[in-house]
Amino acid sequence: MEKERKTMNHPVESNDAAPLRFRGKIDFQSHYLPPAYLEFLRAHYTCSPDGYPTPDYWTPDWQRDKMDLLGIAYAHLELSSPNVFLPQADDCLRLARKINDQGAAIVAENPTRFGLIATLPLPWAEASAEEARRALDELKADGVGLTTNHHGVYLGDPRLDPVMRELDDRGAMAIVHPTAPPVSVPGACEGLSLPAFEYFVETTRAFTNMVLEDTFVKFPNIRWVMPHAGAFVSVLADRFESFAFMLRFADPDRRVDYMDAMSHVYYDLAGFSEPKQLADLLRNVPDTHLLYGSDTPYTPIEAVLGQARALEGTDKLTEEQKRMAFTGNALAVNPKLAGIPALARAASEPAGNVAVKRDGRWHVRLLRDLFPRRHVAVRVPVPPHEAAPKIAGAVRDAAAARLAPDPCDDPALTARYDVRLNSPVGVIAIPVIVSYDDMTRTSFHGKAKVMGIVASYRDGMRDGTRHSFDIRVRLPFGPLTVHLNADVSEPDGSVAGTAVAPHRRPMPFTGRRR
Numbered sequence: 001m002e003k004e005r006k007t008m009n010h011p012v013e014s015n016d017a018a019p020l021r022f023r024g025k026i027d028f029q030s031h032y033l034p035p036a037y038l039e040f041l042r043a044h045y046t047c048s049p050d051g052y053p054t055p056d057y058w059t060p061d062w063q064r065d066k067m068d069l070l071g072i073a074y075a076h077l078e079l080s081s082p083n084v085f086l087p088q089a090d091d092c093l094r095l096a097r098k099i100n101d102q103g104a105a106i107v108a109e110n111p112t113r114f115g116l117i118a119t120l121p122l123p124w125a126e127a128s129a130e131e132a133r134r135a136l137d138e139l140k141a142d143g144v145g146l147t148t149n150h151h152g153v154y155l156g157d158p159r160l161d162p163v164m165r166e167l168d169d170r171g172a173m174a175i176v177h178p179t180a181p182p183v184s185v186p187g188a189c190e191g192l193s194l195p196a197f198e199y200f201v202e203t204t205r206a207f208t209n210m211v212l213e214d215t216f217v218k219f220p221n222i223r224w225v226m227p228h229a230g231a232f233v234s235v236l237a238d239r240f241e242s243f244a245f246m247l248r249f250a251d252p253d254r255r256v257d258y259m260d261a262m263s264h265v266y267y268d269l270a271g272f273s274e275p276k277q278l279a280d281l282l283r284n285v286p287d288t289h290l291l292y293g294s295d296t297p298y299t300p301i302e303a304v305l306g307q308a309r310a311l312e313g314t315d316k317l318t319e320e321q322k323r324m325a326f327t328g329n330a331l332a333v334n335p336k337l338a339g340i341p342a343l344a345r346a347a348s349e350p351a352g353n354v355a356v357k358r359d360g361r362w363h364v365r366l367l368r369d370l371f372p373r374r375h376v377a378v379r380v381p382v383p384p385h386e387a388a389p390k391i392a393g394a395v396r397d398a399a400a401a402r403l404a405p406d407p408c409d410d411p412a413l414t415a416r417y418d419v420r421l422n423s424p425v426g427v428i429a430i431p432v433i434v435s436y437d438d439m440t441r442t443s444f445h446g447k448a449k450v451m452g453i454v455a456s457y458r459d460g461m462r463d464g465t466r467h468s469f470d471i472r473v474r475l476p477f478g479p480l481t482v483h484l485n486a487d488v489s490e491p492d493g494s495v496a497g498t499a500v501a502p503h504r505r506p507m508p509f510t511g512r513r514r
Contacts, residue, residue, distance in 0.1 A: 020071040020305075021312055022322065024346020026330035026337065027067070028175060028225050029270040029293030030075035033058045034102035037079060040095060049082045050180050051193035053426060055297040057505065060106050064113060066296050069503070070308055073327075073343055076334075077103055078117035078145035080298055081179035081194075085122075085151050092121035096131050104139040112340050115142035117175050120163065122150035128163040136170055142334055143173030143223070148206035152182035155206050156213030168219035173334055175225045175268075178202040195298075203231035207261070208240065212247075214254060216261045223333050224265040225291060229273035234280040237262060259284065266333055268293030269325065274310040282316065290317075290325040291333065301503040302480055319350065403449050409435040417488075417495055419511035432511070434460070434467075444469070450482075465489065467497075484509075 033056060041054055048054060067075055084099065086092040096119045107114045118135030120128040135141040144167065146155060153159060155176070167174055178199035189197055207226060210216060216224070226233070240258045247256045262284050269278065270293030281290070292311070294304050312322065328347040331338045338344055405414045413436040421428045433446040444460040450473045460469035467486045472479065486497035486509075493513025498506040 020308055022326045022346075023071040023073065024343060024349075025070065025072045025292045025308075025326045026334075026343065027072045027075040027294050027296075028266075028268040028291045028330070028333075029177070029227060029295050030063070030072075030077055031058075031080040031296065031298060032060075032063065032077040032103065032106070033079075033297075034099055034106070036095065036098040036102055037084070040084060040099075041082075045082070048193075050195065050198075052195055052298065058297050060110065060114070062297065064110070066294075066301060066304075066503070067113065069301070070294060070296075070304060072292075072294065073346060074113060074115065074330075074337060074340065075294075076115045076117050076142055076175065077106065078175055078177065079119050080177060081147060081199075083122075083145070083147045083150070083177075083179060084119055089121065089124035089127045092124055093127040093131060096121040097134070100131070100135050100139060100141070104141070112342070115334070115336075117141065117143050117145040120144055120146070122146065122163070123153035123157075123160065125160050125162040128160075129166040132163060132166050132170075132172070136172060142336065143175060145175050145177065147177050147179040148202040149179060149182060154209045156210040156215045158213065161218075164215065164219045164222070168221045171221040171223065173223040173225065175227075176203070176206065177227055178206075178231075181205075200228065200231040203227055204233055204236060207231075207233050207265075208236070208258075211240075211256060211258050211261045214256065216264050217255045217257075220264075225333065226265050226267050227293065228271045229269050229277040229281050230262070230267050230285075233262060234277070234284050237284055263289070265289070266291050266329070269311060270295040270307075271299070272307060274307065274314050274316070278311075278314065278316050287317070287321050288324065288329055288332070290321075291329055292326045302501075323347070323350065403431055403433065403447055403454055405433055405435060413437075413439070413441070415493075416514045417493070417511045418514060419495060419509050421499055421507055421509040423507055430509075436462075448473075450480075486511075488513075 033054070038054075038056055041049060063075065063077075067073070079099070084092060084095050086095060100116070100118050103116045103118070107116045116135070116139060118132070118139065118141040120131050120135075122128050132144055135144065148155065166172075178195075179202060180194055181198055181202055184198075203226065207230070237258050244256045244258060248254055263286060266289045267281060267285065268291045271277075273281070294308070296304055311317075311325075314322075317325065324347075326346075327343065331343070331347055338347075405411070405416075415434050417432045417434065419430045419432055421430055428451065430448055430450055432448045434444050435446050436444045442462050444462065444467070445456070445458040446460065446469075447454055447456050448471045449455075450471060453473050455471050455473035457469050457471050460467060462468075465487045467484075467488055469484055471482045471484065473482075474480075480501065483500045484497060485500075486495050488495050495511035495513070496509070498508055500506050
């Protein structure tokens, strides 16, 4: 029954047609890349910062389009890692001002959709306090963005007290984002991009350091937003509390209260907080401190859609709690949003009904403004007596993982190609098997292995040297369909073409027959 409930939470089979019910989401982890920031990255980083490609295709139009897709009504625009750092305080201040001015100009054109999260020239505390005053008072920024450490100076460091005092005096919102640690362990986790692991360690380290330095006690008026459901903070809480007794015993003036600090801050649910992190977080913090975060454009849009569907369908939150996490709680963190009528309505209105059960099937009504003339229907979970066919299907899928030609295929009409696809997350190697249906070689079927998962395809059509077909594969973050147009050279077996996935620019690929 538990598996059946989880399946019903996601009555959608296509990643390009996600009927999201909550249309007033307020996004607390939405990154932007203004021209000055891109210039800085290109000048100071010879490869992908933090081992992850920079999405330099970002534009305000791209952001609005994805916000409409995800049901996001308002996005707080902040820089991601590595943020800005220059060794001279004046140079760093000038860069931060230029970025903030460009961000303010973007917001001025979309004041009911975007809010500026200002960049500060940290770790230069006095310069950062000066820019915080300018950004909050003159540019009317919604808040400031801070990384877990700034060139090795962590947020709890007393050297940052001048800027913290400035933020506290204004009751400012401060959104935290992880970044690279100042040191790494040689030989450990090499080749793994930092967002996969180090970001969680960094978030936990920064929060713990702030607890140790009593940052939340010294500056109680700052409205903190921690990323990624607090990373490992919920897991560490009980263990840390047992050690905190010893710290308080040695120095009675220290607060060092981990649980109290956890209940003081807010948490965005960006990343894969469902199915596991959300439950742990709710054991330690009030549901009024949950916020939505998309992590666009760094997270692939298919994964963002999948996580939004998971949060909308989770049974760990009631419908009221979901509405508050997506919209209502944000009004306490950023009170100015209550003055935007659409957001005030979204905080009080129930989610729209996009799925109805009829004749034993779920019929999904897609929102007309996003997906006109499109209809999707999927079956309800199978009852127990129909489980055997599904098990048989799983066995067939496991066998297909070998990526071998089917025994019934004519070896003379079967070929294997090794393809390299230039995707937004780097080059992906995809082995492809093509089996022509007959000697006319006008139609074909086959298999492809995408990111370790095998998908079969049919209905491939050939016109001259042009081959066109779709690959449908169920990846961990949801189903994906990729349309490929390939030109195959018969003499040398070379392949060149483009692949098109929903919400992506066409991606070129090349290959060669084995």
